[in-house]
Amino acid sequence: MTKLRYSRFLLSGHIFLILSVIWALATADVPAGQRSGCPAKCGDVDIPFPYGVGKECALHDGFNLNCTTVEGVEMPLAGHIQVIKISLANSTATLNTTAISWKCYHPATGTMNSEKGWLNLTNTPYWISEVDNTVIVIGCNTLAYMRSSAYVIGCFSTCEGTALENNTCSGAGCCQADVPKGIQYYEGYFNGNYNNTKNSQDISCSYITVMEKAAFNFKTSYVKSTVFYDTYKGKVPIVLNWQIAESACMDAKNTSSYACVSNHSACVDSTTHKPGYHCKCSDGYEGNPYLAGGCQDIDECQRLVNPCGDGICKNTLGNYSCSCYPGNYMTNGICVPIQKTPSRFQAMPVVGASVGLVVLVIAVACACLIQERRKLRNMKLAYFRQHGGTILFEEMRSQQGADAFKIFSEEELQQATNRFSEKQVIGRGGHGTVYKGLLKSNVEVAVKRCMTIDEQHKKEFGKEMLILAQINHRNVVKLLGCCLEVEVPMLVYEFVPNGTLFDLIHGNHGWRISLATRLGIAHDSAEALSYLHSGASTPILHGDVKSSNILLDDNHKAKVSDFGASILAPTDESQFVTLVQGTCGYLDPEYMQTCQLTDKSDVYSFGVVLLELLTCKKPFNLDALGQEKSLSMMFMSAMKENRLEVILDDGIKDEDNMEILEEIAELAKHCLEMSGENRPSMKEVAEKLDRLRKMMHHTWLQQNPEEMESLLEEPSAMAHSTIVSDQYFSIEKKAVTNLQSGR
Missing domain, CATH: 1.10.510.10 (Transferase(Phosphotransferase) domain 1)
Structure with a gap:
């Protein structure tokens, strides 16, 4: 528990991280390239450019590291945070952070100690990887959530009703939630209405943190003691994505600071909420795309496994070719011996066997194809039934007016959205991505691909869709249909053209x-x-x-x-509702x-x-x-x-x-x-x-009777007026008539 008391001091390291990785590209236009005389390692960690030890070695301040000796061990630091690993291929950096929120109850003293963890990467080239990390909540009767500038994500863990198991984090003593995309800031919070202090006879702790998925393995001892904090020594690894600059590839290529300087390198646009790019080596090459000549050809022929099997492998730039030794020939990428031509009578069994083999191969291939199609069809049918499609279809047939609601196939929506092309994306949110689509009937629609759906909604989805389909109000976006033959259902809405x-x-x-x-x-x-x-x-x-x-x-x-x-x-x-959802700034505090x-x-x-x-x-x-x-x-x-x-x-x-x-x-x-x-x-x-x-329109009429009269004489002007609304046209016309007649 003594180590826990030092976490407040360690947490202050995040302040130094923010101060040391301020993204200064707005004021610096430094040509990319390796700085000579700069160390390539710090301790056991490789420091590849664009990272560097010192400002003169890094591409810009966002990648500036300090190589420091701590307790006799040399390690790279970003601010005061230890850098564990840097990956150019994935554009990620793994750091050891102290961003753990905890609270521990001591029955001997009847006191509750706590500390709030947070991480702020705003105005830096980093964001939390939604692929490599997860939100972890540990404790009995614990409701905790991660709050960022746009999301509140959390879950509820309990020790009642279900036995705790090692290596299992699914609600019993431990629960997990996905990290939203593009998060640069978060704080960990506990809901004070849920705690395990009343019945606990031993020290009991609750935790919430965001950390690397691969580094976490739940132990039942984490719940009843400070073992979780002690195991990780108050620091958990977290994987951060990074980008070179806040410019799309198309714009960055026209600047002197364009970082993809190596031949055989490619620029990759970031997929976060704001523009940016990073670099990678082209297919068939590996190395550092941020250095001149940094991407080197991969010699596939020198790999442990010969890609040509028993044949001759010849390396080429970005690829390789295969050939056979004398006395062999290549068929379907495999070298086989050349057989001597048999006599007519000797050849007949061979020809017959070959024809039979070909027929057998074709038959097996057709059977496999039919089996795969049947498996795909059965899987789609299973999803359709799982989401309540059968109930929905029957209800649509029996209810009047339900024919306006349509159940779409996956292929229909793929064609409408050009295979869900990124160019068709018109919105992203915490619940999914929205694409603009054009149906075969030339009707513009908005297709929403949801990210996840819980088990309760799966069971009730068909019934809920039928209810939502019957919503008919001029100020509610009309739900036109849905697609149920996929793992997470897709929704089809009317398209509203003028933004939000x-x-x-x-x-x-x-x-x-x-x-x-x-x-x-x-x-x-x-x-x-x-x-x-x-x-x-x-x-x-x-x-x-x-x-x-x-x-x-x-x-x-x-x-x-x-x-x-x-x-x-x-x-x-x-x-x-055990999962708190909503948008920060709009959330009801009572909820x-x-x-x-x-x-x-x-x-x-x-x-x-x-x-x-x-x-x-x-x-x-x-x-x-x-x-x-x-x-x-x-x-x-x-x-x-x-x-x-x-x-x-x-x-x-x-x-x-x-x-x-x-x-x-x-x-x-x-x-x-x-x-x-x-x-x-x-x-x-x-x-x-x-x-x-x-009342506002009535006041305007009394103050402007002459202007209102001229507008009424020119309907086209009225149609474009931002002062008078079309839907009050008849009311205002009557009011002007009353004013003119003296009533």
């Missing part, structure tokens, strides 16, 4: 968004959520309401989308404490969207200080101190608008109440926004 509300607000387009447009978008979105909560045949909780899940059509009419975190409203209080999603959770998230519309600020700002990190906390503080005008967007601050703005702000305040019972329903929110919109 997040892009409109934060995209820096330089376009002024009128208050009328913002109020219209808010009302449309509220109407959609109200419909989901109380107007649908089965109430639906969205679960991830945010501005990036509100799509806009060409007329800026809002449509709520992305039901990846949605659930059907619970029918009894026993239903419980984070109880893990029970309610309709009031959507109300809270919608309140944050209202704040975005009022302030044009993002819901969570990692670079800000204190409560200014959270838009909702900053807003509640401003309302309490009567400083609303300070945080409002300058584009809508106007004396004529202040009454409307104050009403919207008051509505947002009610939506953000800490207790869900004190928040309004989405139906009440939609009705309030509708009244405010009508």
Whole structure:
């Protein structure tokens, strides 16, 4: 336990990591190449360029290492963090970090000690590898989660009901969760409502950390003692991906700092949330693509296994060729002896045997092909049944109006999206990737490939799809169909062309968004959520309401989308969500404490969207200080101190608008109440926004009767007006007539 007390000091090493790996490419345009006289190793670790010991040896500050002797052992450090391994082929670096969050209960003293671990790689060329790492939670009755700037991911481990087993981390004493893609920052948290202190007679500890999958092997002793911390000596290995610069290959090739300097090297675009690139040697070559002449030809013929079998192997640049020794000839890549020509009578049995062999080979090949096709067909049928496809199909036939919903084949969606080409990607999120597609009927669609699906959703998927297919509301993105013959079902939605509300607000387009447009978008979105909560045949909780899940059509009419975190409203209080999901900045604090999603959770998230519309600020700002990190906390503080005008967007601050703005702000305040019972329903929110919109238009008519009259005389001008909405055209026309007649 003494070692645990030093973890606070070790944790400070992350601060030095951030200070030492600041990415300085914005101010440095240094031509790539090896620096002479630079050490190639530090201790047992190879230091290949672009890494280097000292600034003069590294490509830039992001790859600058210190070679230091610690307790008699020479090791490379990034800041104060030990570097274990660097891989050029995979563009990864493995580090020993102290980012372990822990809490331990001591029954002898009745005290609970704890420490929070975190890692910040923001503004560096690194991010956490989602392939090589995993989120680990250890403990009894422990709910913990990893929070980043965009995700909250966690799981629940328990020691009740299931025996703990070594090498098994599936919920009993230990659970795991996948690391999202492109994460550069995370903190480990425990939910205080879950702990093992009451019944524990011995020291008991809980942990959460992100570490390399291959380095972790669960032991039952980790739960009841400090063994986990002691085993890893307070440091766990984590694999980081890296890239050379924040430029795509197409742009980087035109700069003097382009790093792929070796012949036979290739530039590879990064697949994270932002552009970047790294280098690799071309096929048939190996070595260092960041050095002139660093990629060397692979001599395949000198490998332990001759690629030509018993033949003669000849190496060529980037490849090899095979030939046979005299007296042999090559068939199907194999050298066989040349047989002497037999007589006519001798040849007949040989010819017959050859023909028979050919027929046998063809028959076996056809049988294998048929078997493989049958296996594929059976596998697709199994997935179809597993996801409730049979029930869904029967219900579609029996229910009126269900024929609008279609069950697509995998081949149909592959053709529509050009085999799920990266060029067709229009969005990525925590639940999957969305592709733009064109069906054979020339209908544009959005195809969503989900990442994972839990066992409960697999059983209920068919029924839930039928319910979602019956949603018919102008402000909800229409679900057109699904594909069930794959391991994780794919969803097909109508295509909405004008991007997201997040892009409109934060995209820096330089376009002024009128208050009328913002109020219209808010009302449309509220109407959609109200419909989901109380107007649908089965109430639906969205679960991830945010501005990036509100799509806009060409007329800026809002449509709520992305039901990846949605659930059907619970029918009894026993239903419980063990995996906390959502987006940081929008999450209902009551949901984070109880893990029970309610309709009031959507109300809270919608309140944050209202704040975005009022302030044009993002819901969570990692670079800000204190409560200014959270838009909702900053807003509640401003309302309490009567400083609303300070945080409002300058584009809508106007004396004529202040009454409307104050009403919207008051509505947002009610939506953000800490207790869900004190928040309004989405139906009440939609009705309030509708009244405010009508009041705003009525005020505009009274102040501008002459301009309104001219607009009414020119319908084409009205169609493009950002001040007056089309759907109120008839109401406003009647109001002008009343004004002109003196009524």
